[in-house]
Amino acid sequence: MSTTRRRVGRPRAAGRSDSGLSAREELLEAAAELFTTLGYAATTTRAVAERAGMRQASMYHYFAGKEDLLATLLEGTVRPSLELAHKLTARHDVPAEARLWALCRADVALLCGGRHNLGALYLLPEVSAERFSDFRAVRDELRAAYRELLAGTEPGGELPPAELDIRAELLFGLIEGVILVRREAPHREVAAIAAATADAALRMAGCPEHVLPKLGREGKALLAP
Template sequence: MGKNVTGVGRPRASGAAASSRSAREAVLEAAGELFTGAGYAATTTRAIAERAGLRQASLYYHFPSKEDILAALLAATVRPSLDVAGGLSGGEAPAAARLWALAYADIRLLGGARHNLGALYLLPEIASPNLAPFRAERAQLKSVYRDLVAETGAPAESIGVRANLVFGLVESVAIIRRDDPVLDVEAHAVEGADGVLRLAGLPEPGAALRTTARALLTRS
């Protein structure tokens, strides 16, 4: 991990400005940059507040602890995909198209976010009791993948293994991005979604399936 970053931030806000939604977003933006750059353990709430242009007391108004900031950042890596999954459920589209669509959207979320927050999944702090809601949401997303793999007709005895591999492939974009910060997100999302279908035991996806899957995302 890198050294703690405590450079001069923007002018410190207080009062109404410090309690605004923009202040909360400034904290998350600053923390995302520092956690993925300097490292979670090396980053202090003081450093986050300074980078966000806030007094430390204002930061605590929005987030009682550094772990609460981490929880909010991690939630943003799964909730949008759960929303996509909800929009894809109960439709008449083939399971293969829905699985491709979810994987494509998920990889784009993790690969295209301003900061590589998916890399934070490797932190030992993930096991903290305070992060149980994040772990539950991530498990819920994984169960959606498992259900879609099952819908594709995978043999019952292999569904669990294939779902694990599928989920691992999707989340691996965070590791790839760590090693290649300028990766082509769109190309990785398409190839990754194609790979997800292969892991599910399905034939090589063609242009027609991809078009159907993208159309599902515009409606979800």
């Protein structure tokens, strides 16, 4: 009698080349591609599974459905920036202006640096559903971190709370606005977009032009490995 153990779960469909990704990662990559090219509403779970090289039934071993896939993708566009924001808000030994520059640059690089423009999915009407409450909560927490850093800057510290709120919303909108820049000019250099947006954020915060190079250097140092 053979003692070979059978692999748990359903096998993948034949014909998919080995990408080095796990099955879960394959599904997320396939969903990202289809959601941003074909469209979320037009994409079926069968299409995602087939693009990932597996049977549709096998997909449900990893994700409950399209909403689960989309929620995971969206949270992946925010959580790394939030983790960085937590570290930066705790670095009181560095000027808040430089920390704000670093967060802006890293956040833009994340939004523009992936293979697919996932930020374009933020405006889907489906994202208002309860399933996406975790994504919205994480995004709100990131927005609050931007406000905290802005409030710590010299110009921001002089603003009344209501004006600070508006300035923080405008700054956060500037960062997420790169989603449209990427859509219109997908081949622009990510590093250049990220640095230019971070500089623009400090201008919006009220920092004088002559201090931007110094703050940029300090911000880059915070992002160094």
